[in-house]
Amino acid sequence: xxxxxxxxxxxxxxxxxxxxxxxxxxxxxxxxxxxxxxxxxxxxxxxxxxxxxxxxxxxxxxxxxxxxxxxxxxxxxxxxxxxxxxxxxxxxxxxxxxxxxxxxxxxxxxxxxxxxxxxxxxxxxxxxxxxxxxxxxxxxxxxxxxxxxxxxxxxxxxxxxxxxxxxxxxxxxxxxxxxxxxxxxxxxxxxxxxxxxxxxxxxxxxxxxxxxxxxxxxxxxxxxxxxxxxxxxxxxxxxxxxxxxxxxxxxxxxxxxxxxxxxxxxxxxxxxxxxxxxxxxxxxxxxxxxxxxxxxxxxxxxxxxxxxxxxxxxxxxxxxxxxxxxxxxxxxxxxxxxxxxxxxxxxxxxxxxxxxxxxxxxxxxxxxxxxxxxxxxxxxxxxxxxxxxxxxxxxxxxxxxxxxxxxxxxxxxxxxxxxxxxxxxxxxxxxxxxxxxxxxxxxxxxxxxxxxxxxxxxxxxxxxxxxxxxxxxxxxxxxxxxxxxxx
Amino acid sequence: xxxxxxxxxxxxxxxxxxxxxxxxxxxxxxxxxxxxxxxxxxxxxxxxxxxxxxxxxxxxxxxxxxxxxxxxxxxxxxxxxxxxxxxxxxxxxxxxxxxxxxxxxxxxxxxxxxxxxxxxxxxxxxxxxxxxxxxxxxxxxxxxxxxxxxxxxxxxxxxxxxxxxxxxxxxxxxxxxxxxxxxxxxxxxxxxxxxxxxxxxxxxxxxxxxxxxxxxxxxxxxxxxxxxxxxxxxxxxxxxxxxxxxxxxxxxxxxxxxxxxxxxxxxxxxxxxxxxxxxxxxxxxxxxxxxxxxxxxxxxxxxxxxxxxxxxxxxxxxxxxxxxxxxxxxxxxxxxxxxxxxxxxxxxxxxxxxxxxxxxxxxxxxxxxxxxxxxxxxxxxxxxxxxxxxxxxxxxxxxxxxxxxxxxxxxxxxxxxxxxxxxxxxxxxxxxxxxxxxxxxxxxxxxxxxxxxxxxxxxxxxxxxxxxxxxxxxxxxxxxxxxxxxx
Numbered sequence: 012x013x014x015x016x017x018x019x020x021x022x023x024x025x026x027x028x029x030x031x032x033x034x035x036x037x038x039x040x041x042x043x044x045x046x047x048x049x050x051x052x053x054x055x056x057x058x059x060x061x062x063x064x065x066x067x068x069x070x071x072x073x074x075x076x077x078x079x080x081x082x083x084x085x086x087x088x089x090x091x092x093x094x095x096x097x098x099x100x101x102x103x104x105x106x107x108x109x110x111x112x113x114x115x116x117x118x119x120x121x122x123x124x125x126x127x128x129x130x131x132x133x134x135x136x137x138x139x140x141x142x143x144x145x146x147x148x149x150x151x152x153x154x155x156x157x158x159x160x161x162x163x164x165x166x167x168x169x170x171x172x173x174x175x176x177x178x179x180x181x182x183x184x185x186x187x188x189x190x191x192x193x194x195x196x197x198x199x200x201x202x203x204x205x206x207x208x209x210x211x212x213x214x215x216x217x218x219x220x221x222x223x224x225x226x227x228x229x230x231x232x233x234x235x236x237x238x239x240x241x242x243x244x245x246x247x248x249x250x251x252x253x254x255x256x257x258x259x260x261x262x263x264x265x266x267x268x269x270x271x272x273x274x275x276x277x278x279x280x281x282x283x284x285x286x287x288x289x290x291x292x293x294x295x296x297x298x299x300x301x302x303x304x305x306x307x308x309x310x311x312x313x314x315x316x317x318x319x320x321x322x323x324x325x326x327x328x329x330x331x332x333x334x335x336x337x338x339x340x341x342x343x344x345x346x347x348x349x350x351x352x353x354x355x356x357x358x359x360x361x362x363x364x365x366x367x368x369x370x371x372x373x374x375x376x377x378x379x380x381x382x383x384x385x386x387x388x389x390x391x392x393x394x395x396x397x398x399x400x401x402x403x404x405x406x407x408x409x410x411x412x413x414x415x416x417x418x419x420x421x422x423x424x425x426x427x428x429x430x431x432x433x434x435x436x437x438x439x440x441x442x443x444x445x446x447x448x449x450x451x452x453x454x455x456x457x458x459x460x461x462x463x464x465x466x467x468x469x470x471x472x473x474x475x476x477x478x479x480x481x482x483x484x485x486x487x488x489x490x491x492x493x494x495x496x497x498x
Numbered sequence: 499x500x501x502x503x504x505x506x507x508x509x510x511x512x513x514x515x516x517x518x519x520x521x522x523x524x525x526x527x528x529x530x531x532x533x534x535x536x537x538x539x540x541x542x543x544x545x546x547x548x549x550x551x552x553x554x555x556x557x558x559x560x561x562x563x564x565x566x567x568x569x570x571x572x573x574x575x576x577x578x579x580x581x582x583x584x585x586x587x588x589x590x591x592x593x594x595x596x597x598x599x600x601x602x603x604x605x606x607x608x609x610x611x612x613x614x615x616x617x618x619x620x621x622x623x624x625x626x627x628x629x630x631x632x633x634x635x636x637x638x639x640x641x642x643x644x645x646x647x648x649x650x651x652x653x654x655x656x657x658x659x660x661x662x663x664x665x666x667x668x669x670x671x672x673x674x675x676x677x678x679x680x681x682x683x684x685x686x687x688x689x690x691x692x693x694x695x696x697x698x699x700x701x702x703x704x705x706x707x708x709x710x711x712x713x714x715x716x717x718x719x720x721x722x723x724x725x726x727x728x729x730x731x732x733x734x735x736x737x738x739x740x741x742x743x744x745x746x747x748x749x750x751x752x753x754x755x756x757x758x759x760x761x762x763x764x765x766x767x768x769x770x771x772x773x774x775x776x777x778x779x780x781x782x783x784x785x786x787x788x789x790x791x792x793x794x795x796x797x798x799x800x801x802x803x804x805x806x807x808x809x810x811x812x813x814x815x816x817x818x819x820x821x822x823x824x825x826x827x828x829x830x831x832x833x834x835x836x837x838x839x840x841x842x843x844x845x846x847x848x849x850x851x852x853x854x855x856x857x858x859x860x861x862x863x864x865x866x867x868x869x870x871x872x873x874x875x876x877x878x879x880x881x882x883x884x885x886x887x888x889x890x891x892x893x894x895x896x897x898x899x900x901x902x903x904x905x906x907x908x909x910x911x912x913x914x915x916x917x918x919x920x921x922x923x924x925x926x927x928x929x930x931x932x933x934x935x936x937x938x939x940x941x942x943x944x945x946x947x948x949x950x951x952x953x954x955x956x957x958x959x960x961x962x963x964x965x966x967x968x969x970x971x972x973x974x975x976x977x978x979x980x981x982x983x984x985x
Contacts, residue, residue, distance in 0.1 A: 139759055139875045140905055141766075162767070186710050195710065197719060198685030207960075215958040221872040222904045223673050223682065224938040225723055226945060227953055227983065228965050232684060232719030236712055253766050272626055279628075279740050280649065283812025284771040325770025329816035385708040388626045417709045418627055451711040458713060466714055471702040473694075477971060478715050484967040496714065 075118030094212030107179025113459025147178025184236030186455030204246035220248035255323035264314030281337035289416030376425035562605030581699030594666025600946025634665025671723030673942030691733035707735035742810035751801030768824035776903030863912035
């Protein structure tokens with residue numbers, strides 16, 4: 012077991028060392044509150060013991076001290092709970108699959124945990140429009156499986172799909188491996204049912220289950236990516252794309268990052284509308300996979316960069332011809348050291364296993380400092396070099412992989428043991444560097460607790476005030492997920 | 499000339515007959531104000547005479563009485579203007595190409611007109627990411643032309659592309675003919691520069707020119723589709739898709755609307771990722787084109803519905819094979835009365851001419867009552883039947899065409915002369931019918947002045963209050979585009 016309690020506390024202190032917020036003057040949960048909640052959701056759905064799994068995030072980086080987890084199963088129950096919390100000024104943290112990486116879905120102090128996993132009753136799909144309407148508590152993979160039986164798919168896919176819930180995906184604007192093709196969730200969320208923590212516990216339908224609706228301010232988009240700060244998403248209307256009938260994967264070796272950019276440019280040209288993923292792993296990622304997981308690259312040229320490219324289309328023969336033509340072009344023009352086209356599902360699955368095991372493999376080095384940044388492509392890999400230069404041999408490995416097609420780099424620095432020195436070298440250096448180079452300090456993971464103190468970096472001065480004013484409109488008592496994105 | 503002044507006034511009275519709002523206690527423009535504006539934008543860019551083109555919309559449905567049009571050329575100038583208007587409580591209406599259909603871009607009373615067409619200096623494009631950054635005053639077609647020289651395109655296309663400005667497109671969340679493929683503007687707008695009408699005339703960058711940015715509330719989406727109620731968009735970061743190298747059009751005749759739905763379902767299956775448009779025109783549309791424009795359908799079977807389908811792809815041979823296979827399937831299964839595949843650009847252009855001339859052709863009947871609604875497909879064409887039954891021979895024609903692939907119907911009722919009787923038959927009947935059948939009273943045209951009184955129909959009770967509270971955050975004096983979407 013890598014994380015014991017002491018270790019856990021140390022790591023938490025590290026990551027919030029700049030400013031641990033004080034507990035705000037919220038109410039303190041009483042037996043009367045618990046009784047009220049039991050009336051609303053039933054005694055079996057109020058949990059006041061053995062709460063560790065809900066108080067902690069799955070990385071064991073953050074731990075709150077909530078005394079109570081509630082499991083509502085309808086918007087009406089959520090409404091009654093939030094109205095009560097509003098009236099009694101009890102702080103609340105909405106929790107979906109609790110698969111986040113920034114401490115957003117666990118309490119900081121004693122917030123009531125509103126776990127949404129029982130909110131999974133309503134499901135309807137219209138195959139003529141591709142519009143899914145469902146409760147927020149469905150597991151992403153379950154929705155995807157259901158849609159595939161009708162020839163459709165969910166417009167997002169990510170590592171945590173087996174346990175994350177769609178409501179959490181939406182409230183964090185989750186990204187993942189096919190954003191390049193299907194767009195971010197703003198492209199696909201048509202409407203949301205949201206419960207507000209106001210005096211009425213208002214249940215509000217924002218947007219609609221229609222592809223086009225210009226009949227008012229498009230307020231549902233405010234809840235996409237606002238990490239549960241403004242309301243609790245209890246249902247969604249989602250535009251689902253047709254599922255591809257042909258999926259092809261290929262791995263391509265490239266020696267320079269500039270070369271990777273050239274391959275991306277030509278992938279867009281040759282593969283056009285069928286390009287669905289463009290992932291990068293650097294040599295350090297591959298070394299880590301070999302050393303820690305005994306997984307070997309399918310490429311034999313030991314390239315500095317391995318690009319995992321996927322196409323999704325509706326006609327296998329056409330797609331294969333396009334990919335073949337693209338790979339031949341790369342070889343003829345000496346743009347790649349070597350390339351492997353997956354011959355079947357097993358080979359394809361293995362390529363994806365390399366990519367998807369990368370996050371796990373680095374944890375086996377000891378301790379990991381994780382970054383999830385967006386950068387313009389001309390600076391994408393420079394960051395890795397800057398960190399290597401700054402940290403030298405004080406760190407074990409500097410590993411970069413990520414969704415290159417989206418400009419999203421997952422930079423990871425590993426050490427054998429947690430180290431204040433390395434922490435001080437990295438924070439706020441990496442964030443400052445990213446902002447100075449026109450990037451974002453959070454591409455897809457969000458702000459949560461982890462990046463709270465950096466969230467305003469590089470932004471227009473009044474953004475914070477506007478966000479606080481907006482929060483006041485939807486959450487007048489400020490009880491939703493305090494101490495996080497909007498402070 | 500179809501519209502004389504008398505006529506114009508009558509039609510305006512019709513369309514806002516339910517509740518003409520009173521002028522609010524805003525300031526009245528003085529010579530001192532004009533002097534201030536001249537200092538900011540230069541004397542040549544303040545216009546106080548011959549303002550008809552700016553006070554009226556292009557359909558001649560609405561006319562305001564502004565005394566002053568300003569032509570700023572930078573965010574800083576817009577800022578100085580809005581700060582002054584805030585301080586003096588002068589109402590302002592932002593105006594882009596003034597091509598809207600709901601009276602949103604013209605003043606209702608004496609609002610200062612902030613015309614944004616000179617805001618077209620900054621333009622930059624990153625071909626590695628496909629991200630365009632530009633001022634809000636560029637003409638849509640000009641941006642599209644520029645991007646095409648680099649192998650990219652604008653993610654939207656609409657009839658007014660030669661005169662509408664991108665800022666107006668964004669603030670109205672314009673739809674158009676390829677939304678099916680490239681998504682609505684929420685899918686493609688990554689960031690916005692907005693000037694707020696607050697005490698500072700704050701210039702704020704919301705979002706960023708990055709494909710993924712989860713570093714705060716995604717506030718830029720609030721301005722997409724809010725019709726200039728919350729701030730003035732002066733610049734945008736836009737994700738541009740690669741331009742297709744192969745575009746194919748086909749017209750297909752179908753006898754029943756249920757048959758059209760079946761064709762759409764199979765188009766998604768056979769054409770998958772290359773399907774870029776799916777438009778419908780009913781028999782009345784074709785009759786109108788023949789009688790008023792002497793344009794004849796390319797289909798010889800005189801079908802009840804003509805479907806115009808377009809594909810956009812990266813490999814002509816593959817696309818042609820897919821379309822051929824699809825058309826053969828339709829014929830073999832007797833799903834179409836006949837079909838024509840455009841053999842060349844001229845034939846394709848003619849098919850689109852039919853579709854794009856439809857809005858003009860109906861105006862030649864005399865007077866037109868226009869509706870732009872979203873409906874679930876199972877009710878899409880029922881509306882036309884309901885209107886025919888209700889109006890009988892009191893109307894000349896009931897014409898339906900639209901973006902069927904998006905569930906967006908353009909229903910048009912024509913009469914020889916404007917008629918109170920017909921007006922009373924249609925309003926609010928059509929809106930009520932649409933709401934009762936799960937649709938939206940505005941799919942893409944917006945609310946503006948035209949639908950102000952109906953905007954809350956079918957919505958959650960507190961939506962209006964929330965919108966007003968949001969407006970208060972961004973526009974504390976309520977000076978931006980009053981008497982329209984948010985009242």
